[in-house]
Amino acid sequence: MTTEQNTDAAQEGKLYRFLLKVEKVGNALPQPALMFLALCLFVIIFSALATAFDMQAVHPVTKEVIKPVNLMSAAGLSSILTDMIKNFTGFAPLGTVLVAMLGFSLAEKSGLLGTVLRSILVKSPRALIIPAVLLAGIMSHTAGDVGYVLLIPLSAMAFHSVGLHPLAGLAICFAGVSGGFSANFIISALDPLLSGLSQEAARIIDPQYSVTPLVNWYFMSVSSILIIAVGTIVAKKITLPFLGEYKGDAERSEPAPLSALEKRGLLWAGIVAFVLIVAILIGTVPESGFLRNPTNGSLLDSPFLKGIIAIIFFFAALTGLVYGWGAKTFRSQNDVTNAMQESMATMAPYLVMVFFAAQFIALFSISNMGLIMAVHGSDFLKSMNLSAVPLMIGFIILTCVLDIFIGSASAKWALMAPVFVPMFMILGLAPELTQASYRIADSVVNIISPLMPYFPLILAFANKYDPRARVGTLIALMLPYSIAFLISWSILLFIWIGFELPLGPGAHLKYIMP
Structure with a gap:
């Protein structure tokens, strides 16, 4: 073995030892539901200690003294018992996510989303295959697990079929699906989920604050273009030269072309989508549109934004139904109801986690610990005299570290x-900005974290072409x-902050205390 090979082996050994430590720490963490249960107990105990030590803060608006509420007192325990069901059923993300998922x-399940993604790959010429794969990966966020389970192996197959290294196709698609997880041109199930949590948190300060699923839409749409551009550069300059020519034993095969039934289903779904888009434009573009505010014609406080989840539901459900009838993937009403029931079954882990998360956030608010910690934390940050950009840099780095383990x-x-x-x-920063910063950091670490749930699956796909991977x-x-992605996406956010551009409809960067 040469000196260079010895060095490579030593470096590889260090990498694996580090990864084993990461895996050990990550596996030691409890399941999310149990983690939030533990946090609930922590808040209850902490509220009692804070009361005993007379921890308090001054409300930044009313100037009233905020004192902790002892949740271990008789009144506190009574509140825990009587509000438990209300905390769960009134949790903002719960209904929005479930309704959106029913449509998706x-x-x-009809096969519409998978067929659309497959058609992008089948029809893409070799010169455009890299941006096409990245685009398909980004669009797959609306399709749940389809990106991981279907699109990534298809991309490897597509690259192999045109004479490119299949692992390059796998890596590029993985980058689009998971590294650009939050980027998208259209609203996905992630948007109502995160916006609901942001709204619950914002109401610790402002009980009337509203965060809609569209609050990051402008920024995430532009982010999609960024991810495609940066991903294409990395693929051409680094991935393809690094992998070189494929010399493995895997036989070449091409993604199956669309069948006549699939083409008919796409045509029917396209017609329905066109009609729905025209109806939405008629309702939103004219000042007297039926989806605008009937009083002042505004879109910011309108049936369109308030009903965006219902619109997403009908759009996804109707196009899916029509595709299913056209492609004959739905042959009876039982197929339709079974598809929705199967989707709800996959939400069981989410429902369990949400129950305990809802209790944690409610207890955090009721005890006043959230407000007290926010005041003291903001006072500390104010003393450092940091602007929005360094604050977001620190927040993004912290999120990246946590993303390795959670x-x-x-x-x-x-x-x-x-x-x-x-x-x-x-500190004057809007919840929409905090949420956008979080989404950047949460996305870019997924593709290098061995604790990411789909990481073993991607590795299994890679072993098909390289058993030594x-x-x-x-x-x-x-x-x-x-x-x-981390560097370019963060720079895009800082440019956005510098020009004070809205992150989405009615979503600005600054928050002014009432």
């Missing part, structure tokens, strides 16, 4: 939002994308 379930976007945001959203609001192989392929 028909679009996914893979769930919703669990992590349910943990972080009640602390950071109110704190930054007191291991965790370090996949991380080496994905690290350039992770670093490039």
